[in-house]
Amino acid sequence: MRVRLLGPLHVSHAGIAITPVARRPQQILALLLLNHAQVVPLSTLIDELWDGHTPKTARAAVQTYVFELRKKFARATGRSTDAVGEQILRTTRNGYVFVADLSQFDLRAFRWLEQTGAVAMADGDLATAAHNFRAALALWQGPALADVDPGPSIRAELAGLQQSRAMMLGHRIELELRAGRHREILGELADLASHDRFNEELQAQFIIALYRSGERTRALEAFHGLRREMVGKFGLEPSPKLQQCYQAVLNSEPLPDRMPVLPLPGEPSVPPPPRELSWGPWSTWSTSA
Template sequence: MDIRVLGPLRISCADMEVVPTARKPRQLLALLLLNYSRVVPMGMLIDELWDGHAPKTALAAVQTYVFHLRKKLAEVTGESMDTVGNEILRTARNGYEVVAELGCFDLRVFHRLERAGMAVMAEGDLHTAAQNFREALSLWRGPALADVAAGPGIRAEVAGLEQSRATMLDHRIELELRLGLHREILSELAVLVSHDRFHEDRRAQFIIALYRSGYRVRALEAFHQLRKDMITEFGVEPSPKLHQYYQAVLTSDPALDRMPVLPLPRSSELPVLPAVAGSF
């Protein structure tokens, strides 16, 4: 099976689509996939589907949705309903669990690359870390589960995923700047700062990339544009840190050739990321 949640929800097997079209079964499947290898309690599923206004028939409805999901999975995989219930979509501890061994699953691959990239980055292997992060980010096809109506459970999981994506992008750009790839990422940075005008660290990365690529005037303009926008919108100046980069560009400070924007975490500072079992 080919399973995609980092963008519109897609599940296919042998050119057959698995994703239900009805709103609630679609939500149910999405929440289970976001929590792969973890049991999702029945109460959480009911809250997701009815958001605190569950009818008396909610439990039976969830059980019916799961039955039809298993039936569809059995059809497309050629497995029996018992096999699907034991090895793909299990009943466990008053809830349900999607197991991790699910063919090509983009979220699972993303988590594996995230863990690997963080580990080698902390060890000082910047090139491999940047490669892992770039590959992980390439899995995204838009906002996670963009075509699924979201209740409280999906909203929380997607918010966490989007933050992981943003942090990984921050780290990847920082790594590529440290690797001397400033020219290669200039176009991407130009797009990113236009989409998120007030992201000061991203603007600092853009300023440094411009300066190192020989565009000193454009680097100064990038600072002045942010300053103008911040004063107009909020009546505040950019941070002292950003002013420091501006002054360094203004004086052509040689330190800009090695000056970092973001600190890279050490091994002791690494966050606990979801465990990933099996191969891909």
Template sequence: MARNVHVRRGELDIQVLGPLWISCAGTGVVPTARKPRQILALLVLNYSRVVPVATLIDELWDGHAPKTAPAAVQSYVFQLRKKLAEVTGRSMDTVGSEMLRTGQNGYEFVAEPTRFDLRTFHRLERAGVAAMARGDLVTAVQDFREALSLWRGPALADVEPGPGIRAEVAGIEQSRATMLDHRIELELRLGLHREILGELSVLVSHNRFHEDLHAQFIIALYRSGYRARALEAFHRLRKDMVSEFGLEPSPKLHQYYQAVLTSDPALDEMPVLPLPRAAELPVLPAAAGCF
């Protein structure tokens, strides 16, 4: 179900951080048929960039395209333009020139103005990393929390992906995971270990071999006065890793374990993740700026 957002008359609401949802004044645009749905999703992920017809064909048929593939792609784009015209009240010519354009050997989605959750996510990502780089941890946490709240589930959860969508989604999901790691690190540095214990408990249960998350959980438990539970968390991770892979946790995890075991005062200040420097700000396409 789409989030309830206020959208001005004639404005498109685009959401990809969860099931695909594109609408105008509450009326959906997303087709139910698999191939037009894939094309729309890939065009939106490449907002304001031309996606070559060859890339769209590879997305739909993954190396096994029939000779009729170019004509089929053209037909699917026509269907999408027709749907956009219906829901926005614009002519097909206007849709073709201002919303879903024909570009150099391909097509580009350029509909403006829009609300686009992915663009908002990237804007907040940049703002949060910039705040980290200048040492404003409170603002960075606020930006990251707002960005993560945009997610309604796995990106494009209801779209069957081909190679293009799969690659794009992998990058977005990695950005989400990195942001979550940094947000938790910042909250630990701000002394919010008790506030995030419940969330960390759920995260480590879903990410059994994520060593940084386990380290953050161990530190949060220790700082909250749960020394025995912190030791148990390490032993549970070690048991899972040895059983599954025949591997010991990293030396860094062993260092945290020994620090908990000896009640090392350094644990009160010990970081898990280094904070990015200004030079490490994520570089986003110019078109990915947000309203």
């Protein structure tokens, strides 16, 4: 079974799409997949679907939605609904849990690459860390669960995911700059900087990449443009880090060549690799799957 959450919700088995169309079954399936192999309490599902405006029929409605999901999985997999209830979408004492063995699951691959990349950074293997981060970010096909109308639980999960993605992107760019790949990522940085105007770490990375690429005038213009916007909108000057970067560029100093923008994180623990990562599923995903 293939599951994609980092973009529009997509679930398929042997080429047969299983993704529900109706809003509430979508929410239930999305929340169960976000918590794959973990029990999601019935109360959490009810709050997700009705966000504090719970009807008296909520418990029965959730049971009906789950039964409809099981029927979809049964048709796609050729199993009975009872088998689906045991092997794919299981009822527990206080909720439900999605237990199917997933051959490809983009969120699990993303998390594993994120953690192994962080370990590689801690070990000083910056090339491997950058490679893993590039692979993890390439799994995204747009905003996570882009076509799902989220309730409170899914919104919280998505906020955490987006934070992880943004942090990983910042570290990946930092690694690229430390590896001297400023010219290769300059176009990407220009696009990112234009869409995230007040991310000062990103703007500092952009200015450094411009300067190292021989674009001193553009680097100075980038700082002045950002400063005008910050003063005009917030009444604030750029951060000391950005001002230090600007002064170095202004004086044609070598400082930006050795100036780190983001500190590298400490070493986390590494979980056992998920089964599908032994053959690198992030390189085989198809948007038409």
